[in-house]
Amino acid sequence: MPLMNDTIVLAIVDDHPIVIEGLRTLLKEEPQISIAGSFTRGKDFMDFLQHNKVDLVLLDIMLPDTSGMDLCRDIKKMSPDTVVLALSNHTERSIILQILQNGASGYLVKNVSSTELLNCLKEALKGEIAFSKEVKEIITRPAQHEFKKVPTLTKREKQILQLVSQGKTTPMMAQELNVSPLTIETHRRNLLQKFDVKNVAELMMAAVQHKMITGI
Structure with a gap:
């Protein structure tokens, strides 16, 4: 994964030409960002991605030929x-959670500065999960049914939770903590059970609500 001091190859997928033009105008002032292309249809971008390297995609949720949630999953597969x-x-919570679960690294609203x-x-x-200010407020404002007791975590589970929030994979965590991947997977399962959630996206939302992770 490139860092911001390298040249970042970026693509924009949005069906509103005015949004594309605004993003192009903004990002062309950034010398480390190279805009590989802009696309109004998901299929056109997938055809491009098949033959070109893209470091980062700014992806709209609603497209004329597919949903951004499905396209995100397809991008991460390819x-x-x-x-x-x-x-x-x-700004619906369910949409934010779904695209995170499908592999997105963050969610921004279009009025972002x-x-x-x-x-x-x-x-x-x-490798962090990135949210614009408005999205942070949405996901940290729990719904009525989400008021649950804060789970008690072991020191190791707290470490695993922080590493998950940083986007670390099981092999990366195993190497960093000098334990087996099986041990990491056991801790991850325990975290899902303790927070009473079904997947990593829900785990991150619950951990944010309980102020148990930083950097989001």
Whole structure:
């Protein structure tokens, strides 16, 4: 994964030409970012990705030929190293959770400031989960049924939780903590059970709500 001091190959997938033009105008001022192309249809981008390397995609949720949630999953299948940042006017929690579960590295609303956008790009490229300010407020505001007792974690589980929030894979965590991948998987399962969640995206949301992880 490239860092922001390298040249970042970026693509924009959005069916609104004015949004594409605005992003191009903003990002062309950043010398470390190279815009590989802009696409209004998911299929056109997937055809491009099949033959070209793309480091980061700014992806709209609603496209004329597919949903951004499905396209995100397809992008990560074809190119696992490509970072996907959702960029949308939709602010429903369910949509945010779904695209994170499908592999997105963050979610931004389209009224994001230029400074905030660039900061989120940097966070995502460092392997972190990046949210614009408005999205942070949405996901940290628990629904009524989400008021649950804060789970008690062991020191090791707290370490695993932090590493998961940083986007680390099981092999990476095993190497960093000098334990077996099986041990990491056991801790991950325990975390899902303790937080009473079904997947990593829900785990991150619950951990944020309980203020148990930093950097999001």
